Amino acid sequence: MSRRNRKPKLPNYPVRVTIESLSHDGRGVAHVDGKAVFVDGALPGEELSFLYTARSRRHDEGKVCELFSASPQRVEPKCAAFTICGGCSLQHQDPAHQILSKQQTLLDNLERIGKVQPERVLDPLTGPVWGYRNKARLGVKYVNKKHRVLVGFREKRKPYIADIQRCEVLHPDVGGRLEELAQLIGGMEARARIAQIEVAAGEDCTVLVFRNLDPLSEPDTQVLVDYAQQTGLHIYLQPAGPDSIELLWPERSVLRYHLPDFALEIRFLPTDFTQVNSAINPPMIRQALGLLELQGEDRVLDLFCGLGNFTLPMARSAAQVTGVEGEAGLVQRARDNAQLNGIDNVAYHVVDLSEDPGEQPWMQQSYDKILIDPPRSGAQELVPQLGRLGAARVVYVSCHPGSLARDAGVLVNELDYRLAAAGVMDMFPHTTHVESMALFVRG
Numbered sequence: 476m477s478r479r480n481r482k483p484k485l486p487n488y489p490v491r492v493t494i495e496s497l498s499h500d501g502r503g504v505a506h507v508d509g510k511a512v513f514v515d516g517a518l519p520g521e522e523l524s525f526l527y528t529a530r531s532r533r534h535d536e537g538k539v540c541e542l543f544s545a546s547p548q549r550v551e552p553k554c555a556a557f558t559i560c561g562g563c564s565l566q567h568q569d570p571a572h573q574i575l576s577k578q579q580t581l582l583d584n585l586e587r588i589g590k591v592q593p594e595r596v597l598d599p600l601t602g603p604v605w606g607y608r609n610k611a612r613l614g615v616k617y618v619n620k621k622h623r624v625l626v627g628f629r630e631k632r633k634p635y636i637a638d639i640q641r642c643e644v645l646h647p648d649v650g651g652r653l654e655e656l657a658q659l660i661g662g663m664e665a666r667a668r669i670a671q672i673e674v675a676a677g678e679d680c681t682v683l684v685f686r687n688l689d690p691l692s693e694p695d696t697q698v699l700v701d702y703a704q705q706t707g708l709h710i711y712l713q714p715a716g717p718d719s720i721e722l723l724w725p726e727r728s729v730l731r732y733h734l735p736d737f738a739l740e741i742r743f744l745p746t747d748f749t750q751v752n753s754a755i756n757p758p759m760i761r762q763a764l765g766l767l768e769l770q771g772e773d774r775v776l777d778l779f780c781g782l783g784n785f786t787l788p789m790a791r792s793a794a795q796v797t798g799v800e801g802e803a804g805l806v807q808r809a810r811d812n813a814q815l816n817g818i819d820n821v822a823y824h825v826v827d828l829s830e831d832p833g834e835q836p837w838m839q840q841s842y843d844k845i846l847i848d849p850p851r852s853g854a855q856e857l858v859p860q861l862g863r864l865g866a867a868r869v870v871y872v873s874c875h876p877g878s879l880a881r882d883a884g885v886l887v888n889e890l891d892y893r894l895a896a897a898g899v900m901d902m903f904p905h906t907t908h909v910e911s912m913a914l915f916v917r918g
Contacts, residue, residue, distance in 0.1 A: 489524035489540040497576055501564030501907040502536075512537055515631070516558065518546040518568055548572040553605065556639040562628035563644060563905040570904055574599045577909045578899045584876040585897065589884030597898025597912065600762065602754035604904035606647045609676040610751045613653070615660060615686075617667040624661040626653050626672065644905060648681035648708065649674050656683075659702055663695045673713070675745040676753075677730035682745040684711040684720055700724045717746040718804070736761060737788040739816050743808060748781055752902045759900055759912070760788050763846060763870050766896065766914040769793050773843040776864065778857065779828060783809035783821075785846050785872075790818045793844075797837050801827045831856050841865040846872070853878025862890035869915040874902075876909045886915045893918070 492505035494517045503517025505525075511534040514525045522544035525537035552558075552566035565573050578599060585591050614636045617624050625636040640654040660669050665687060673684035685699065691712065703710040703724040711728075713720045722728055731742045732753055737760075743749050750756040763785060769775065769792040777786045780798030782805050790796045790813070800806050803825045813821050824837055828849070832838050838860065845866040847854055851874055861869065869892065873879035886892040892915035902910035 485527045485530060487526075489526055490537075491522070491524045491543075494519050494521045494523070499580070499907060507535070510535060514539060516567060518548055520544075521546045521549075554639075554641075554643045556627075556637055559630055560628050560637040560639055560642075561631040561633070562637075562642065564631075564907050566905045570601075570604045570901075573904065574601060574899060574901045577901075577907075580909050581876045581879075581897065581899050581911050584880040585883055585894070588877060588880035589882075589887070591880075591883050591887045591894045593894045593897035593913070595896040597762070597896050599898060600755055600758050600900040602752060602758075602901065604901075605643050606645065606650060607752045607754060607904065608642075608644045609646050609674075609753050610749060611645055611649075611674040613656075613672045613674060615669045615671055617661070624657045624666055624669075626657040626660070645674065646676040646681060648676060649683070652706075659698065663698055664692050665689060665695050673745060675730055675743075675747075675749075677743070678732050680707075680709050680728060680730065682709045682711060682728060682730060684713050684745050686713045688714075690714065696723070711745055713746075720744070720746060732756075734760065734788060737791045739787050739791075739812075741783065741787070741812050742815065743782055744804075747805060747808060748802075750784065750902070755900055755902050755910075756784070759872070759902075760785060762912060763872060764788060764792065766870050766912070767844045767846065767868050769844060774841070776837070776842040776845045776866070778845065778847040778854070779849045780809060780823070781805050781848070783812045785848065786821055786823075787812060787816060787818055789846065790821050794820065796821045797840075797842070798823045799826050799828065799832075799835075799837065801825065801829070828854065828857050831860070833860055838864070843867060845869045848872040849878070851875040851878060853882050855882065858882045858885050859889070861886070867917045871913045871915065873911045873913065874908065876911060879911060879913060883913060883915070891918060892916060 494503035494505050496504045496519050498504050498513050502513040502515055505512050514537045516539040523542045524540045526540045527537050529536040548569045550569050557566045613626055615626050616636045625638055627637050627639045630637045642650045660666050668688040670686040675682045699710050709728040710723045711720045712723050731740055733740050773793040775789050775793045775796045777798045780786045780800045786796050786798040806823045806825045809823050842864050887894050895914045895916040897913040900910045
């Protein structure tokens with residue numbers, strides 16, 4: 476190994492510091508001799524010692540060794556695997572302070588990246604902090620050295636599946652069954668050929684989609700059928716891509732959720748994108764529609780509309796809603812959901828919104844209101860086009876504060892919108908994901 480590629484030797488003694496802030500991934504930030512150190516398990520204001528776990532030219536990493544002065548925000552993590560599993564980063568911080576930290580992250584990003592500040596900060600939307608996660612993708616790995624299967628999320632900043640028995644944030648139908656699922660797969664002939672399990676919970680049932688890399692033998696198939704019958708879980712197999720899923724048991728399975736405020740039933744497939752936290756989804760929709768101030772004569776554009784989670788509620792109050800989404804399967808489900816609910820004032824279009832949509836027919840129209848709910852990358856290609864659509868109000872639902880801040884800068888500094896309001900939603904308690912909503916008003 477050359478001297479250039481040799482890893483720096485780590486000090487083997489604890490170093491005492493005061494934690495200054497939290498990083499974007501939930502680690503405490505301190506400085507030693509002017510160099511930033513990211514400390515796992517630390518909170519702002521704490522005095523502690525840490526041990527180095529990694530060093531690089533730009534920053535170092537460490538883990539808490541001894542705590543001398545604990546933050547009042549510190550709580551005991553509920554999950555026994557918290558220090559190992561990469562699924563959660565903030566269980567050691569009181570949930571009320573978690574969401575306030577995320578709010579500050581949003582405001583900091585808006586100011587630093589977008590050079591904008593909201594006129595009003597919305598109250599955070601919060602809900603249950605345990606057992607809330609209705610969608611997840613669990614890794615599965617047969618470990619030769621351990622002679623057993625692991626089921627769960629990956630370890631913190633490592634590619635390995637964490638050795639955990641249960642997950643406190645997963646839906647209760649699945650969260651307490653990780654060890655049970657590991658033993659189930661461990662008893663199958665295909666134990667080394669099951670790559671993942673996708674979890675999807677609706678109001679009536681919970682689905683497990685087993686990603687089987689090879690066709691299952693008859694005995695293995697029967698093992699899964701027996702397990703489904705014993706637990707009531709609905710089981711699918713996925714031998715290839717998402718479109719290949721096939722129901723194994725029972726004969727019929729329907730995933731759905733209701734939005735009672737709008738008299739709506741939304742149906743979806745196990746591999747469809749839906750909001751992870753079903754308790755936050757209804758208040759999120761109510762808040763978005765309230766900020767839009769929909770009127771009976773409004774023409775509304777819903778960008779990245781998915782299977783109609785916002786489109787269909789808006790259609791109850793507006794004259795016409797146009798939904799645009801890049802995934803054809805989701806658009807078909809959106810159309811089916813419109814028909815299921817007797818809604819006929821919605822038009823859907825399949826368009827890749829990561830590319831310039833300027834020549835699309837729906838872009839040649841004008842709209843009174845716009846709702847946009849993009850992926851983490853935001854809507855960099857799309858946002859500059861919004862100014863010519865004439866909308867008085869734009870509500871932006873975001874899953875990444877950095878991309879929201881970038882797009883907010885364009886809307887405010889180039890397109891003559893005001894950032895009238897912004898706030899966070901606790902869609903992913905105990906993680907560093909920052910979900911937010913912003914209202915832009917023309918003029």
